[in-house]
Amino acid sequence: MIWPLQRRNAPTPTLGGAGAIQARFKVEHAGFTLDVDLNLPGRGVSALFGHSGSGKTSCLRCFAGLDRPSEGYLQVNGEVWQDSAQGLFVPAHKRAVGYVFQGANLFAHLSVRRNLEYGLKRIPAAQRRIALEQAVALLGIGHLLQRLPGKLSGGEQQRVGIARALLTSPRMLLLDEPLAALDLKRKQEVLPYLERLHSELQMPIIYVSHAPDEVARLADHLVLLEDGKVSASGPLKETLLRADLPFIFEDDAEAVVDAQVMAHDPAYGLLAVQLPGSDISLQLPHGPLPQGQSVRVKIKARDVSLSLQQAQHSSVLNLLPARVVDWINVVEQAHVLVRVQVGREQLMARITRYSFDRLNIQREQSLWAQVKSVSLLGAS
Amino acid sequence: MRFGIFHTLCPLFAALAFTGNVLAEQVQVAVAANFTAPLQAIASEFEKDTGHSVIAAFGATGQLYAQIRNGAPFEVFLSADERTAAKLEREGLGVSGSRFTYAVGRLVLWSAQAGYVDGSDAVLKASPFRHLAMANPQAAPYGLAASQVLEALGLSETLKDKLVEGQSITQTHQFIATGNAELGFVALSQVYKEGQLSSGSSWRVPAELHTPIKQDALILKKGLHNPAALAFSEYLKGGKATTIIQSYGYQR
Amino acid sequence: MPLTEADFAAVLLTLELAALTTVLLLLIGTPMAWWLARTDSRWKQPIGAIVALPLVLPPTVIGFYLLVSMGPHGVIGQLTQSLGLGTLTFTFTGLLIGSVFYSLPFVVQPLQNAFEAIGRAPLEAAATLRAGPWDAFFTVVLPLAKPGFVTAAILGFAHTVGEFGVVLMIGGNIPGKTQVASVQIYNHVESMNYAQAHWLAGGMVLFSFIVLLALYSGRSSQRVWR
Numbered sequence: 105m106i107w108p109l110q111r112r113n114a115p116t117p118t119l120g121g122a123g124a125i126q127a128r129f130k131v132e133h134a135g136f137t138l139d140v141d142l143n144l145p146g147r148g149v150s151a152l153f154g155h156s157g158s159g160k161t162s163c164l165r166c167f168a169g170l171d172r173p174s175e176g177y178l179q180v181n182g183e184v185w186q187d188s189a190q191g192l193f194v195p196a197h198k199r200a201v202g203y204v205f206q207g208a209n210l211f212a213h214l215s216v217r218r219n220l221e222y223g224l225k226r227i228p229a230a231q232r233r234i235a236l237e238q239a240v241a242l243l244g245i246g247h248l249l250q251r252l253p254g255k256l257s258g259g260e261q262q263r264v265g266i267a268r269a270l271l272t273s274p275r276m277l278l279l280d281e282p283l284a285a286l287d288l289k290r291k292q293e294v295l296p297y298l299e300r301l302h303s304e305l306q307m308p309i310i311y312v313s314h315a316p317d318e319v320a321r322l323a324d325h326l327v328l329l330e331d332g333k334v335s336a337s338g339p340l341k342e343t344l345l346r347a348d349l350p351f352i353f354e355d356d357a358e359a360v361v362d363a364q365v366m367a368h369d370p371a372y373g374l375l376a377v378q379l380p381g382s383d384i385s386l387q388l389p390h391g392p393l394p395q396g397q398s399v400r401v402k403i404k405a406r407d408v409s410l411s412l413q414q415a416q417h418s419s420v421l422n423l424l425p426a427r428v429v430d431w432i433n434v435v436e437q438a439h440v441l442v443r444v445q446v447g448r449e450q451l452m453a454r455i456t457r458y459s460f461d462r463l464n465i466q467r468e469q470s471l472w473a474q475v476k477s478v479s480l481l482g483a484s
Numbered sequence: 485m486r487f488g489i490f491h492t493l494c495p496l497f498a499a500l501a502f503t504g505n506v507l508a509e510q511v512q513v514a515v516a517a518n519f520t521a522p523l524q525a526i527a528s529e530f531e532k533d534t535g536h537s538v539i540a541a542f543g544a545t546g547q548l549y550a551q552i553r554n555g556a557p558f559e560v561f562l563s564a565d566e567r568t569a570a571k572l573e574r575e576g577l578g579v580s581g582s583r584f585t586y587a588v589g590r591l592v593l594w595s596a597q598a599g600y601v602d603g604s605d606a607v608l609k610a611s612p613f614r615h616l617a618m619a620n621p622q623a624a625p626y627g628l629a630a631s632q633v634l635e636a637l638g639l640s641e642t643l644k645d646k647l648v649e650g651q652s653i654t655q656t657h658q659f660i661a662t663g664n665a666e667l668g669f670v671a672l673s674q675v676y677k678e679g680q681l682s683s684g685s686s687w688r689v690p691a692e693l694h695t696p697i698k699q700d701a702l703i704l705k706k707g708l709h710n711p712a713a714l715a716f717s718e719y720l721k722g723g724k725a726t727t728i729i730q731s732y733g734y735q736r
Numbered sequence: 737m738p739l740t741e742a743d744f745a746a747v748l749l750t751l752e753l754a755a756l757t758t759v760l761l762l763l764i765g766t767p768m769a770w771w772l773a774r775t776d777s778r779w780k781q782p783i784g785a786i787v788a789l790p791l792v793l794p795p796t797v798i799g800f801y802l803l804v805s806m807g808p809h810g811v812i813g814q815l816t817q818s819l820g821l822g823t824l825t826f827t828f829t830g831l832l833i834g835s836v837f838y839s840l841p842f843v844v845q846p847l848q849n850a851f852e853a854i855g856r857a858p859l860e861a862a863a864t865l866r867a868g869p870w871d872a873f874f875t876v877v878l879p880l881a882k883p884g885f886v887t888a889a890i891l892g893f894a895h896t897v898g899e900f901g902v903v904l905m906i907g908g909n910i911p912g913k914t915q916v917a918s919v920q921i922y923n924h925v926e927s928m929n930y931a932q933a934h935w936l937a938g939g940m941v942l943f944s945f946i947v948l949l950a951l952y953s954g955r956s957s958q959r960v961w962r
Contacts, residue, residue, distance in 0.1 A: 544926060546925070546926035546927060546928060547925070547926060549928065550925055550926075550928070614822060614823075615825075615826055615908070617908075620909060620923065620926065622923060622926060622927035623923065623926035623927055647910075648825075648826045648908030648909070648910060649908055649909035649910070650908070650909075651904055651909070651919075651922070651926070655904075655905075658803065658905075659803075659825075659908070662803050662804050662807040662809070662810075663807045663808040663809050663813075664803060664806070664807040664808070664823060664825040664826065664906075665826075665908075
């Protein structure tokens with residue numbers, strides 16, 4: 105990793121524009137080195153995704169200033185928080201970050217209200233942009249204020265933890281696998297609040313997770329970490345579709361597609377969603393949802409097959425007109441991942457190499473994508 | 485007449501028995517702290533001469549008394565005074581009639597620094613020091629003697645604030661040896677070896693300034709049937725012991 | 737009651753010594769315990785072992801080394817003399833210093849355990865909530881470590897009340913200055929005043945028991961969480 109030499113002459117640079125996060129961290133742990141170079145958008149949710157041990161939490165802690173990289177540079181929306189070349193390191197308690205820990209990490213000796221007030225009263229009144237009532241309402245914890253953390257469930261603790269972090273009116277919100285310690289039910293309980301954060305807050309959010317569904321549901325920008333290094337960083341959908349990456353989500357490549365609810369068939373329990381900007385629609389088994397609601401759907405590559413002609417009598421629900429973009433040979437040689445354009449979106453299809461050769465797939469070729477299974481990201 | 489092996493060996497055994505070496509015993513002795521060094525010398529001679537072994541415990545007389553009263557396994561008691569030994573005898577813990585004076589102690593004003601004490605009581609009168617050490621008068625006879633000396637010299641009041649007390653004469657010596665007290669009253673035997681002062685400077689306190697420190701020994705009830713206890717008591721009265729005791733500055 | 741003025745003075749002196757020692761140890765011991773709990777330095781184990789020495793060493797050993805080092809030829813003695821303070825043996829200050837050494841691990845170890853039990857997480861939370869190190873210490877660490885402080889204070893106090901060997905070595909039995917209750921009891925036994933010894937010793941047992949009982953029951957009702 106080569107550190108750009110010109111940085112040394114710029115003590116408080118505004119390079120990269122006011123709306124960006126630039127981070128370079130190098131940390132040596134026993135048996136593991138974190139070495140990352142990131143450019144993240146100054147707004148929206150950026151997800152750090154990887155397996156355990158890939159360095160995601162380590163990276164997040166460097167953002168917060170809880171760990172100190174031996175070499176590092178961090179600039180957040182115009183403020184420089186670390187520049188090891190200049191010997192600059194702003195300690196954690198002086199950084200305007202909100203940090204949500206994996207186990208909530210509430211102060212056991214303080215009530216919920218006191219926990220919330222802890223950060224709030226340590227920032228000058230002039231800098232408070234989020235009021236106690238707002239945070240409480242946003243996370244729905246009004247009825248818990250007098251309780252002690254020991255008397256809260258995991259999900260309630262996590263919501264308090266998020267509210268507490270928000271009340272420091274941070275410039276950046278950091279979340280370390282906030283749902284990892286929760287069971288499914290609690291996860292479903294907290295996830296909508298995270299989505300609200302996403303939509304209602306102006307600040308950039310960095311979200312660490314190893315759960316593909318969470319990332320797919322919340323992220324705008326995706327960073328993949330492997331063994332302490334960044335293997336990909338880019339807008340969510342693009343990155344997911346990058347066929348040159350080893351299977352990002354381990355069991356198979358998949359595509360994430362934005363769609364809008366169109367209609368619901370109660371007799372067959374099918375929901376129809378439309379891909380924006382086209383008249384292409386998908387059907388999937390699901391309960392009714394309000395018409396016009398925006399949703400995200402996930403389509404695994406192995407659920408997509410290709411056909412040169414539109415099948416007439418098939419059990420497959422979704423037959424979509426598509427155009428071949430490119431492809432990659434999968435590692436074990438028997439399969440090929442083909443990327444196809446459907447309307448404005450892209451999908452991946454996993455087919456055998458035998459079929460690939462037999463169908464004589466070419467770039468720009470028009471064919472049909474048969475999508476056997478579509479899943480809606482989020483609670484039913 | 486048939487003699488056989490048994491009849492030949494029997495007289496042999498009898499002869500050996502009377503030399504005393506075959507039936508060597510142990511004697512447990514409680515010894516006043518000030519007599520530590522002389523006793524160790526005497527014990528080693530005793531062991532050579534009789535084959536019995538001596539197990540000695542040293543301590544403050546008052547402490548030893550309390551232990552004996554509460555069942556400590558001592559068989560002979562060497563007190564630092566007359567009073568305690570007499571008390572034990574009266575209370576029936578000692579063998580009546582076995583009490584005798586084994587040494588008369590001499591008090592010395594001693595300093596670890598050479599030249600500090602000039603062989604007279606001048607330094608006491610001038611009192612350039614911060615701390616004067618002595619043993620606790622209630623617990624140790626040498627402490628009592630020291631307080632009598634100060635009374636006799638008329639210095640009790642003036643030196644009262646400079647006094648520090650050691651729990652035993654040994655501790656008193658420790659205070660002075662480490663320099664924490666510039667000087668103090670100790671037993672002559674503690675700083676005397678082979679007839680002369682081993683280090684520092686001193687004033688041999690005239691015996692008439694205090695009641696004589698008669699040190700009495702007593703055979704305790706527990707030692708009544710122990711030949712070694714009896715032998716040790718006798719040995720203390722003997723010539724070799726006398727020489728040793730005197731060389732440590734005691735009188736007989 | 738056959739307790740003399742000297743006996744009462746001894747008791748008061750003991751309490752004074754124990755209280756002052758406890759206060760001093762809490763002040764000195766807290767930063768020590770904090771460092772021991774948090775450091776990764778290779779000095780952690782050796783220093784921890786040194787702190788623990790008075791647990792294992794006979795008090796007479798501690799007392800003896802104090803006697804030598806506070807004397808005119810010893811390290812502490814030479815320091816105090818150069819400061820114009822003379823030597824500290826046979827003084828209350830000397831006893832205080834001796835007691836601080838003697839009871840050190842009884843205060844430092846409970847504190848260290850309490851700090852270790854807290855772990856890093858609450859401090860990191862505090863840092864992310866804009867609390868600087870001192871702020872975090874007073875608002876997060878101290879409240880969470882309160883039971884540890886109570887234990888440390890109780891143990892330090894009680895241990896000093898019972899101190900004997902060290903006082904014997906460096907005290908000099910001076911009434912009002914170094915004649916503490918434990919030594920006074922010893923004096924009574926030495927001079928065969930058993931009645932007085934019983935009264936004084938019995939009184940101390942009773943007092944200590946009441947204090948410990950009160951403090952321990954106070955402690956268990958303080959558990960806020962869990």
